[in-house]
Amino acid sequence: MHTRLNGRLVIATLCLVLAAAMLLGVVVGESRISFTRAMAIIGSTFLPIPADWSQSEESIILLIRLPRVILAALVGAALAVCGAVLQSLFRNPMADPFLLGISNGAALGASIVLVTGVGYGAGILGVPVAAFAFGLGTIYIVYELARVGNRVPVTTLLLCGIAVAAFMSAGTSFLLFLSGENLHQIVFWLLGGISGRGWDYVLLLLPFVIGGSVLFFSISRSLNALMFGEESAQYLGIEVESLKKIILVAVSLVTGAAVSVSGIIGFVGLITPHMVRLWIGPDHRILIPVSLLFGAILLVMADLASRVLLAPNELPIGIITALCGAPFFAYLLRRRGREA
Amino acid sequence: MKSVPVLICASLLLIMAGCTTIGEHPAGTVTFTDDCGTTMEIAAHIERVVSLAPSETEICCAVGGCPLLVGRTDYCTYPAEAAAVETVGGPRTFSVEKVIGLEPDLVLATTVTDSIRVQEIRAAGLQVVVFRLETIEDIYRNMKVLGTLLGTSDDALLLVRDLSAREAEIESASCGGEPVRVLYVLWDEPLYVAGNNTFQNDLIVRAGGVNIMSDVEGYATVSEESVVNRAPQVIIASREHTSGLARISDRLLSRPALAEVPAIKENRICEMEPDLVNRPGPRVISALEMFSRCIHA
Numbered sequence: 291m292h293t294r295l296n297g298r299l300v301i302a303t304l305c306l307v308l309a310a311a312m313l314l315g316v317v318v319g320e321s322r323i324s325f326t327r328a329m330a331i332i333g334s335t336f337l338p339i340p341a342d343w344s345q346s347e348e349s350i351i352l353l354i355r356l357p358r359v360i361l362a363a364l365v366g367a368a369l370a371v372c373g374a375v376l377q378s379l380f381r382n383p384m385a386d387p388f389l390l391g392i393s394n395g396a397a398l399g400a401s402i403v404l405v406t407g408v409g410y411g412a413g414i415l416g417v418p419v420a421a422f423a424f425g426l427g428t429i430y431i432v433y434e435l436a437r438v439g440n441r442v443p444v445t446t447l448l449l450c451g452i453a454v455a456a457f458m459s460a461g462t463s464f465l466l467f468l469s470g471e472n473l474h475q476i477v478f479w480l481l482g483g484i485s486g487r488g489w490d491y492v493l494l495l496l497p498f499v500i501g502g503s504v505l506f507f508s509i510s511r512s513l514n515a516l517m518f519g520e521e522s523a524q525y526l527g528i529e530v531e532s533l534k535k536i537i538l539v540a541v542s543l544v545t546g547a548a549v550s551v552s553g554i555i556g557f558v559g560l561i562t563p564h565m566v567r568l569w570i571g572p573d574h575r576i577l578i579p580v581s582l583l584f585g586a587i588l589l590v591m592a593d594l595a596s597r598v599l600l601a602p603n604e605l606p607i608g609i610i611t612a613l614c615g616a617p618f619f620a621y622l623l624r625r626r627g628r629e630a
Numbered sequence: 631m632k633s634v635p636v637l638i639c640a641s642l643l644l645i646m647a648g649c650t651t652i653g654e655h656p657a658g659t660v661t662f663t664d665d666c667g668t669t670m671e672i673a674a675h676i677e678r679v680v681s682l683a684p685s686e687t688e689i690c691c692a693v694g695g696c697p698l699l700v701g702r703t704d705y706c707t708y709p710a711e712a713a714a715v716e717t718v719g720g721p722r723t724f725s726v727e728k729v730i731g732l733e734p735d736l737v738l739a740t741t742v743t744d745s746i747r748v749q750e751i752r753a754a755g756l757q758v759v760v761f762r763l764e765t766i767e768d769i770y771r772n773m774k775v776l777g778t779l780l781g782t783s784d785d786a787l788l789l790v791r792d793l794s795a796r797e798a799e800i801e802s803a804s805c806g807g808e809p810v811r812v813l814y815v816l817w818d819e820p821l822y823v824a825g826n827n828t829f830q831n832d833l834i835v836r837a838g839g840v841n842i843m844s845d846v847e848g849y850a851t852v853s854e855e856s857v858v859n860r861a862p863q864v865i866i867a868s869r870e871h872t873s874g875l876a877r878i879s880d881r882l883l884s885r886p887a888l889a890e891v892p893a894i895k896e897n898r899i900c901e902m903e904p905d906l907v908n909r910p911g912p913r914v915i916s917a918l919e920m921f922s923r924c925i926h927a
Contacts, residue, residue, distance in 0.1 A: 321859035346858050346890040353887035354854045467723070475817055478851070485820040486854045488887055602856030603846055604820060 297576035304583035308363065311590045315359035316351065318594060320601045323347050332356070357489045361551065362593040362607075363586035364495045365484060366558055368502065368548040370585020372541045373559030374566070374577055375506050378513045379537050380444055386560035387545040390447070390538075391455030395428025396421035396549040397480055398458045401465040404475045417479070418494065418550035425546035428454055433538060441531055442538075444520075481606035482553035484593060491551040502544035503582055509533065510574035517572060555608045557615045558585055558592075568622055588615075662779070665762035666741065672757050676780055678734040682747075683721055685763055686738035686772075687712045688911035693777045694785040701732045708905065708913075726750045736779065763910035765832055766918075770794065773912070793915045797836070800915075800922045804838030810925045812839035813862035813893070818878045818885075820851045830866075830907060833914075837921035839864065854887050864925050865893040868904045877901060900924035 317328050323343075331351040333339050341348070372387035379385070388394075399420035432454045436447040466476055484491075506513075512533055515523040520530045545559075562585040563577065570576055589607070592614070596605040659671040680701035681687040687706035690699060696711045703721045707713045716732070718724040726747050729737060737758040739748055748758050759779070761772045770790045777786025812834045814824040824830035825846030834841045842860040843852060867878040879899040888894050906917040 320853060320856045346861065349887055349890045350855050350858050353889075354858065474822060478817070478820055478822070483820055483851075485851070486818075486885070486887070488885070597853045597855070602843070602852045602860075604851045604853045606851075 297570065297573070297580070300570060300576065301579050301583065304580060304587065308583055308587050308590070311587050311594075312359045312363060315362070315590050315594045316355045318598060319350065319355060320597075321347070321350055323350065353488065354486075357487065357492050358484060358593065359590055361484045361487055361492050361495065362589045364492065364499050365548045365552045365555065366562075366585040366587070366589025366592075367582045368495070368499045368544050368585075369555065369559035370562035370588070371503055371506055371578060371582045372545045372548075373585075374563035374574075374581040375513065375537055376541055377563055377567075378516060378574065379534065380448065381517065381519070382448075383564060384560075386556075387541065387548075388554070388556070388559065390432050390451035390542075391428045391458055392425040392542060392545050393549055393554045394455040394458035394462070396425035396546065397554060398461045398465070399424025399427075400479045400550075400553070401462050401469075401476045404479065405465050405469045415490075415494075418491070421550040422546045424458075425549055426542055428458055429538065429542040429546075442534060478606075479553045482555040482608040483596075483604075483606055484552050485597070485604055487551060495547050495551050498544050498547035502540050503578075505536075505540050506578050507575075509536070510578050513574040513578075514572075553608075555589070555611060557608075557611045558589055561615045561619045562588060564619065565622060660779075662757075662759065664759045666760045668760065670757045670759075672759075672779060673735045676735045678732065678736075679780070680718065680729050680732055680734040680737045681706060681712075682718070682724060682729070682737060682739045682743050684708070684905070685909045685911040686740060686761065688909060688913065689769070689772055689776060690738060690780075692789055692912035693773050693780065694782040695776065695780045698780060700734060701729060726754075730754045730756065738776075764827075764829075766797065766836075766914060769910050769912070769914060789912065793912065796915050797918060800918055801836055801838075804836075804922050804926060807838075809838060809840040811842050811861065811863045812925060813842050813857060813860075813865045815865060815867045815878060815882065816849065817868075818881050821854060821857060822849060822851050825850050829910060829914075833907070833918050833921045834866075834925070836918055837925050839921070839925045854885075857888065858891055861891060862893045863896075863898065864927075865891075865899045866921065866924055867899060867901050868907065869901045898924075898927065900927075 316332070317325050327343055327347070328351050330339050331343060331348055334341060335352065369387050373385070376385040376387060376389060377383055380389075399422075400417050403417050403420045432447065432450045433442065435450040435454070436442050438446070462476070466473060469476055512523070512528050515526045515528050516530070516533070524530050563581045566577055566581045566584055570580055588611070592607050592610045595610050596607045599605060658674050660674050661669060662672045663669045677698060678700045679690060679695060679698045681690055681699060682703060684703065684705045687699070687702050688708055690696065691709050691712050696709070699712060699715050701718050702712055702715045703724055704717050704719060705721055706717070718728040718732070721742075722744050724747065729751055734756060737751055737756055739758050739760045741760060741762045743760065748760065751758050761768070763769060763772060770793070773786045773790050774783075777783040814830040814834065816822045816824065823843050823846070824841070825843045825848055826841070827848055831841045831844060842862050843850075846852060865882065867882065869877065879901050882888060882899060883894055883897070893899060900920070902917065902920060906913050906920070
């Protein structure tokens with residue numbers, strides 16, 4: 291009972307922190323638009339506020355900063371929650387959403403479009419659609435390779451993931467080699483980023499993140515049981531194999547959607563659930579929503595840093611997540627080691 | 631403004647005096663020091679040339695050295711005469727063995743060429759001249775030096791005189807008046823633009839514009855917000871190598887976040903053949919002409 295209450299408090303606090311972070315993301319930027327003006331611009335979308343600002347200020351707030359902050363939150367939430375679920379499924383703290391080669395497959399898909407130009411006819415969505423399709427295709431190959439009859443042994447799944455991921459990234463490297471003057475386009479995609487994506491991408495990702503989160507939260511009790519091993523979970527009446535399938539499909543869809551809009555943003559999916567576990571313990575009923583919120587906050591702040599630190603230059607966000615995340619993570623691990 | 635060509639000539643002389651020295655030797659060779667300070671003995675009469683950079687291929691052909699060319703890179707496809715020559719591979723991935731096998735008297739490279747491969751070629755006893763090409767003056771100097779080495783000095787001088795006359799004409803036509811705010815875009819997602827100390831920046835300024843990203847060093851990714859905030863009046867975009875289907879300019883035009891940018895509102899986006907701008911070669915004056923036309927349209 292005590293942890294339940296504590297969990298609710300933590301979740302409520304994090305919701306406030308996320309709201310504050312997003313507000314900060316909307317208010318801070320190169321063009322100095324005042325806080326009240328920024329709020330008035332946002333308010334004017336649903337309230338009759340007379341416009342005393344310029345059209346460009348309105349574009350900056352409503353079409354650049356706002357969708358960007360929301361997209362950062364969605365991508366961060368998606369990666370963190372998928373990381374949390376996969377770490378539980380594999381009972382391995384090294385697991386992250388990119389473990390089974392989904393990012394390598396997505397990178398290959400995006401690179402093919404960027405190098406050959408095939409699919410550009412589909413307009414702005416050519417690259418994300420190819421990334422999504424290749425990401426899911428990769429997971430499917432890994433799954434089929436690892437499948438023994440109706441069972442999917444976890445170790446085989448991980449090893450197949452490594453093999454297929456290596457194959458896919460070799461394909462991407464080969465395309466990089468061939469790409470010549472299109473090199474920078476692929477490199478940008480590989481570095482990851484949510485710059486200049488706009489509302490289209492927000493709408494693209496939103497259903498996946500909502501659907502995935504609801505599903506993961508609804509199976510949090512089963513995930514708790516799974517922590518004691520597949521056999522024990524089976525005795526508790528959980529259909530482990532079908533649970534595994536559901537998780538793999540859902541994680542693939544959510545991660546695939548996130549990767550397709552943002553490229554490869556590393557570390558968020560690995561460290562967020564880990565940090566949360568160290569902080570609030572392993573109960574998935576709390577772990578899942580807290581990871582989701584924490585991932586969202588982390589990426590909103592990382593994105594803010596990426597565009598403010600060297601403005602008007604924009605740093606690839608993946609550099610920031612790894613640069614700040616890795617030392618902090620190491621610190622947490624060391625501290626826990628000493629306490630134990 | 632009249633004094634600009636004079637200044638250019640003066641600085642040209644200074645650069646030539648400072649960096650490049652050519653001295654005759656009795657044994658049929660000349661002593662030559664390239665832009666990287668490497669001194670070498672080069673045959674006075676050159677018959678076989680391999681170029682390891684598209685810009686060097688274009689310059690070599692422009693000064694009348696095309697018939698001497700026996701090797702080029704995959705990207706050296708201009709002029710058509712050069713495209714018929716055997717290739718040694720990509721500009722950064724070429725085969726050293728192939729270069730040596732072609733037995734050139736002279737190998738042309740730039741500071742962008744892989745220096746480890748250059749060392750390997752030199753170790754095999756071949757002469758590699760490395761040129762530094764960062765400004766239009768560098769190109770003129772490269773032309774004159776190459777003309778001297780290949781024995782086509784007259785052609786080279788004529789070419790430089792012609793190009794600098796065209797350049798002076800553009801620059802004098804585009805001076806005066808409020809400078810136009812220009813943005814040069816190499817890629818749209820993320821926005822990858824030309825900042826200070828780039829060839830494109832040089833062209834924008836010479837054509838009478840001001841680069842809105844001149845506070846950014848080199849090529850860089852910038853935020854959409856900075857573009858909206860700095861409100862460029864003209865956008866020049868690199869045409870993509872990949873496909874003609876979706877062009878950068880179309881994608882920029884259809885981007886809602888940029889709709890309030892003056893250049894996009896008034897549809898003042900020009901597309902440039904990337905080879906024309908990205909290669910510091912003889913066609914750079916044509917690029918300058920296009921910049922000028924675009925900026926003053």
